[in-house]
Amino acid sequence: MPRVSASWARLARLAVVPIGLAIAVGAFLIARGPGMITTYAGRSWLATGLTVAAGLALMLAGLLASRASRPGPAGDLALLAALVWFAPVWVGWQFGPPLVRSLAMVAAGFVFALLFHLVLVFPGGRRPSAGARALAGAVYLEAALATLGLALFRAPSRDPTCWVNCRDNVFLVRSLPALTRTIEATDRWFTAAAAAVLLAVCAWRLLARRGPARVVLLSVALPAMIFAAASIARAIALHWVPLEDPGTPALLLIFEVQTAAVILLAVGLARDGATALAHRRRVARIVASLGAAPAPGSLKSALARALGDPELSIAYWLSAAQRYVNAQGHPVAEPAAAPGRLVTALVQQDTRVAAVSHAATLPELERELGPSIRLGLENERLQAEVLFQLGELRASRARIVETGDAERRRLERNLHDGAQQRLLALSYDIGLAHASADAESDDRARLLLEQALADVQAGLGELRELAHGIYPAILTEAGLGPALATLADSASIPVELDDTVQGRYPEVVETAAYLMVAEAIEDASGRGAGYAAVTAAHRDGRLTVTVEDDGQGRTSPMTEIADRVGALGGILAVEPTWMGVEIPCG
């Protein structure tokens, strides 16, 4: 297509409608009008109807495809094909001016080439391959050469196989019957060969696709294959019957089949254009429907609904983290193309924004997305980035807490296995020495050793309390319930426990709950409370622990507990004499 400015192209497309309609009406009048029947279209009402319908359908398909901004030249090609489609009828305008008939003859030479090209570029999408472009170029070139040759050297009145326009050729330079016969035969066989190639290309494309993409392609490829087959049949038939008389039943049948195939082809194109238009309209409405503060992921579901592709997914690219995340900020794998599915990378100002995995039936998704959708996508990407960072932060806080807990446990174990054992062994040795002093009635040694033993035992007791304070071993060994019971045993104020918490929870959750209760009891005791009542319950994957007391109102915000619980994704509520945590525990 020549690169004309967009407004001129739009004007030209609008002009096609009245011109095309005029040409169609003219063709109808010529076909049904008086005079010799020299065209297929004029042979029967069926042939006339099919011919006019095919031209109009091509026009409709071209308009829809252009309106839908379908990529590639499919729309314009269909419009052009619609205009040229009626040329063979106009050639048979017996009473028309010779110039019109001669021009129509030139135009008619390009019908096959245009339809060939049209099928080749469908369904648009990514740039057509070099092979496809070369193929279309070759067909155009051959059509141009053949048409030029016939226009310059064919004298209709001296052509024994002349059938439709046997009088005028205003472009005639010199009559060369032998050359024109060769051109006609060559053109026939070239067309047959091109049709065979078209047949093969369509079949190959159909085999290469799966699912919905194949269905979409089928609506155009199948009529194209029928059209190609009929074109081949026509070449073969004309080889046996050199005089192309529209009255020949076989030829008429081939014509009717060919024309019907063009109608189906145009309907397939039109349907595709209409679907694309509908998608665009729905996509354009999405942003308005999302409202001011859409929840993460609403863009994805809205887009999936608008495009009728429930499996559509959007992965946002975070350049700082060098990874894809979903709208909720969770890391996802880089979307990959699969049978029937394409991945479209959306780029804004040279930076990757997102990758959309969608059905292959929407090859040029990027063009369907208007500026407002792009803004919405960028917005959601920023939101996803914040959510991702939040998740990272949360995980990091949880890791810090877990590391701290592990360190406490390690310290407790070191005390238990190291210093405590050495002191125990020492106390045993003193015990032995004491027994022997006793046996030898060495009262002085006995008294000294008794004192030493008392000191060591006091030291052991203190060490035990220290180790328990660092990390209560019973929490790891028996869980929250028994650990809280032990806490209540030695608390400085009465502690009432309800015995609902029985099971085991993740270590980090148990530790957080235990430390919260321990802290709350100490705090209550510091505020002169007479008792503390502790409840613990597990419901809906969350552990809820509360501590109530009767002391004076608390002023401390209990930040340390809030931090620890917050790191686990839980919440702490603090009131003057009441405190509660809720921790998710899977």
Added chain:
Amino acid sequence: MRVVVADDIMLTREGIVRLLRDAGIDVVAQAEDAEALLREVRQARPDVAVVDIRMPPAHTDEGLVAAQAIRADHPEIGVLVLSQYVEPSYAIRLIQDHPERVGYLLKERVSDIATVVDALRRIVDGETVIDPTIVARLLGRRRRVDPLAGLTDREREVLGLVAEGMSNRAIAARLFVTERTVEAHVTQILLKLGLAESPDQHRRVLAVLTFLRT
């Protein structure tokens, strides 16, 4: 008296063994973990197995689990669990299923050899032994409404000794009173606490410990 000693830390285990041997107790085997302990118990058939609570592989409550297994499989063999934790819940767990012929002592108690020998003897006699520190902690537990408030000092003393697993006769000997007097005290205490009188002295220990914990 023949005993098997199980503790994963050699320093402590050998200290315990030396003390026991010094007191004339026959240590017939030693074990480093629960599995070896069960094997030695099967082969040596000791009177008592002396078991550390925290042993490989997980270093949590393997000793307690092994103790319960020994009590279940060999009713005639007693178990003395040694622990570094003042954990009433462990003691209660230990005596829950098989309340007789078992004991729970803190490890530092072993340095007082007379106490250990006495505990081993009581276990062989079929009694229950609970460390006084644990009983003291339970008796000292703060309560909003203290059910022990109605007890006399002597009754509190008797209650503590009952919780330690002592028989009426042993309590009588300790307090220099007659067994009849002790029986009267016990009846009075159980009445005041609202506990049913049990003819079985081992069940009595469990009932008292459980009561003190709530």
